[in-house]
Amino acid sequence: MSTRIAKQQPKMRKQPRQARSRATVETILQSGARILSDEGWAGFTTNKVADLPGISIGSLYQYFPDKLSLVDAIRQRHLDDCLAVIRKSNINQQSSAKFVAHLVHAMVAAHSAYPGLHRVLLDEAPSSDEYRNPNSQFEIEYLAYYAEAVAIFRNRCSRETDHIAAMVMSDAIDGVIHNAARRGTLDSPAIQSELIRLISLYIEDGEKPVTTGKARR
Template sequence: MSTRIGKSGAPMRKEPSQARSRATVDAILEAGARILGDRGWAGFTTNAVAAVAGISIGSLYQYFPDKLSLVEAIRRRHFDDVLAVMRKAMAGDLPLQQRAEALVEGMIDAHNINPELHRVLLDEAPGYDGSRLAHDAFLAEYQGHYRDFVAAHRSGRKGPGDDVLAQLLSGAVEGVIHSAARKRTLGSPELKQELARMICSYLRNAD
């Protein structure tokens, strides 16, 4: 399990305002994600990230004061990727089966970009106290999408409320996805099929 380090404030020293600086930050985050996935937290250094990104260490420190701040920015980008998946899966008026398949496909894609990175973020990289507000905002929107999903597709209105069903469903999907990321089985067609089947079965029997 990862630890939590007491530090407050935003992870970045300054936000990029021009296209060139945004490209630099993107290169830093991509290099950081690659190194963190390949070497783990113990082998993660800002010097290595700067070298892979093709910039000077001084340029990196213009945006990220230390490696903990850089890891937090990588983690927040992951939040953004997951929320983009949820927004796409909830868009339009799809039947349950198609929406469940879209959700599963998107969640697997978001975690399959760099499975080792997700394992390190889950199990090794320290947390960051200053990220609590960002994490809370992520969870609020994330759970809101699941709640809308449940409300649109549950079979009846008896039994537990939408919030409870959404919490249970999101926890089940997360558990399967994160376990598969650790075991490197995210590419399994059977996993996708059975996870979508589980979602549909759960909501069709939620009464």
């Protein structure tokens, strides 16, 4: 399990404003993601991150005071990528089957650039209470999108219970994808196909009552 840091992790020293500085920060983030993916938290150092693309360690420290602030930025980039996926999935202009297929394939793609990264972020790299906050802005927007999809594809107005359905659906997608990344099976067409089938059945048939009594013998 990853180490928990009670206080908020250090942030970037400054935000890049010019095209050149934005390109430098992007290079640092990609290099850091690759080092984490290939070598894990134990092998993650700011020197390695700077050496891989051939930038100076001073340039790295100009934006990131230490490796905790760097891993925090890498984690935030991953969350931003996930939000970008759902923002591009147009709920109102496609069937539920096409919506789910597009969503699953796009989420898999977002996790495939550095397959080992997500295992490290989940299991090894330190994380702050801010990242674990269930009421973060990311969680609010992420779950709101799934809740909207539930209401639309069940052909009714939104309900308070849609939030629960949204959590179940998003946790199913995230859980399967993250575990596939851990196992090295993220590119398996069979796993993606089964995940699409699972979510498609849930989002369309979620209104059916579940029998909880004893089964007949």
